[in-house]
Amino acid sequence: MEELSNTIRTPTYSHITKEDLDHIYEPAEDSFLLIDALEKDLDLIRERKPSLCLEIGSGSGIVITALGSVIGSQCRYVSTDINPRACNVTRETGRLNGIHIHSVCTDLVSDVIDDVKGSVDILLFNPPYVVTPSEEVGEGDLEYTWAGGKHGREVMDRLFPSVDSLLSLKGLFYLLVLKENDPSDIEQVMSKFGFSCTCVLSRRTGPENLSVLRFFRQR
Numbered sequence: 001m002e003e004l005s006n007t008i009r010t011p012t013y014s015h016i017t018k019e020d021l022d023h024i025y026e027p028a029e030d031s032f033l034l035i036d037a038l039e040k041d042l043d044l045i046r047e048r049k050p051s052l053c054l055e056i057g058s059g060s061g062i063v064i065t066a067l068g069s070v071i072g073s074q075c076r077y078v079s080t081d082i083n084p085r086a087c088n089v090t091r092e093t094g095r096l097n098g099i100h101i102h103s104v105c106t107d108l109v110s111d112v113i114d115d116v117k118g119s120v121d122i123l124l125f126n127p128p129y130v131v132t133p134s135e136e137v138g139e140g141d142l143e144y145t146w147a148g149g150k151h152g153r154e155v156m157d158r159l160f161p162s163v164d165s166l167l168s169l170k171g172l173f174y175l176l177v178l179k180e181n182d183p184s185d186i187e188q189v190m191s192k193f194g195f196s197c198t199c200v201l202s203r204r205t206g207p208e209n210l211s212v213l214r215f216f217r218q219r
């Protein structure tokens with residue numbers, strides 16, 4: 001029987017090199033806020049006895065690895081990233097921390113949807129959310145990590161219509177957003193797709209007002 005903690009420790013990621021960080025997202029305040037929100041929601045998450053967790057845009061892999069460390073090996077962990085180097089680093093972060101992650105290089109969920117359809121119990125996304133000109137979205141490895149285009153919404157908005165087909169009936173979706181992304185509008189958009197929203201945690205870090213939203217199916 002695995003001994004699982006009620007607090008989430010930051011996974012080891014000392015294997016990530018300076019050269020990796022020229023190409024992938026270095027864990028930052030937003031990554032840690034998402035981990036803190038998962039810790040705050042741990043009882044709720046465990047009650048659901050998740051059997052499949054999916055992180056979109058896993059970057060270094062610390063978020064899905066952190067969740068894996070408190071959920072355990074009875075759950076399957078799948079991640080995606082558009083950047084192949086991030087996928088390799090995610091796999092390695094999982095391995096170093098004892099979590100097997102099936103890490104797939106793809107746009108959002110394109111190459112995993114058939115495998116995970118209707119069975120994702122925990123969905124995580126810390127998207128590129130910074131408001132930028134649309135042309136900057138997807139310009140290069142590092143732009144992929146932050147450039148969100150108009151209202152910082154261009155990447156996350158493409159995911160919203162697929163959430164219903166990804167999540168299991170008891171599924172939860174955790175999304176990191178910035179104030180400029182207009183969280184109340186996101187709540188309305190997701191409501192049209194059949195989801196209710198709760199803000200789990202908010203934090204001001206420097207100039208950024210960040211929040212983690214949790215979506216679940218409306219009854």
Ligand SMILES: C[S@@+](CC[C@H](N)C(=O)[O-])C[C@H]1O[C@@H](n2cnc3c(N)ncnc32)[C@H](O)[C@@H]1O
Nearest residue numbers: 025031057058059081082083107108126144145
């Ligand atoms: C803000 S970073 C978050 C990284 C990591 N999850 C964390 O919290 O530290 C956003 C991540 O999304 C990835 N990404 C951007 N656009 C994507 C897309 N269309 N499909 C999949 N991943 C994408 C980036 O490569 C980057 O790793």
